[in-house]
Amino acid sequence: MNLTSPRRSTPTDEDATAPVELPHVLVTVAEDGTLTATVDGTPFPSPDVSAWTRATFGSLMDAITQDRTIAARVEVRESDGSVFTDILRTRKPRRAVASSETPVPETRRSRHARRVPRLAEVTADGFVPGEDVAVAAIVSHTDATGTGEARAIIDLDVLSDASTHEVILLGRISGTRAVRRLP
Structure with missing residues (x-):
């Protein structure tokens, strides 16, 4: 085996590659509810003249993660000194829907998928x-237990x-x- 030869890459190599470090997002909440955000120490301003607010937190996260295509480590520092951290993961890509021109053979799984789900809303x-x-x-x-430990089977x-x-x-x-x- 030649150790100096370059490794051959396959088409799936790029798809499976994850970043070694996640971008670090720091959001600081002011007393009035406005937010300042940095990504790896670089300020991330609002795209318009208004400031980021609690109400636009979701839009801020979508903008930073490019609609959840990039994972990020988020740290939120509240004005009262409390700190919350989380990892925002990427969304799973949706599979393409087969066109109506291409016949798809019916399988037991596809017949089962046609059942009407029973849904309940929880808010x-x-x-x-x-x-x-x-x-x-x-x-x-x-x-x-008496020591505050819990066990579930x-x-x-x-x-x-x-x-x-x-x-x-x-x-x-x-x-x-x-x-x-x-x-």
Whole structure:
């Protein structure tokens, strides 16, 4: 094996490459709710003459991450001294829809995909505008020990069961938590 020869690259090499360092986004919140943002120490001004605000936090994050195509480490420093950090991940690319001219063979999976989903809406407030909110299904409860430790044993078959009756909404930046009962 020749160690000095260059490694051949395949088309998937570029797709699978992740940055060694994530951009560091620092957002500082002023008393009046205006935001100043820097990316790796460089100021990130608003594209128009107005200032970034809490209400435009989502737009700010979309602008910095180029509509979530770039992952970033975000640190929000509130005017009261509290600090929140999170990683904004990229969105998964959507697969292209097959054109109507190309026949797609019907499979068991595609027949199953046609079922009408049963949906329930769960809402809560108190989150930072634009922040990533995790949704977790509650499958069981446990008690904490006298030392404050908790232990849960989860039946993995229950995770696919439709008997979940509560969910948690968890703000990844604000830490806001809301437990809601499903209808």
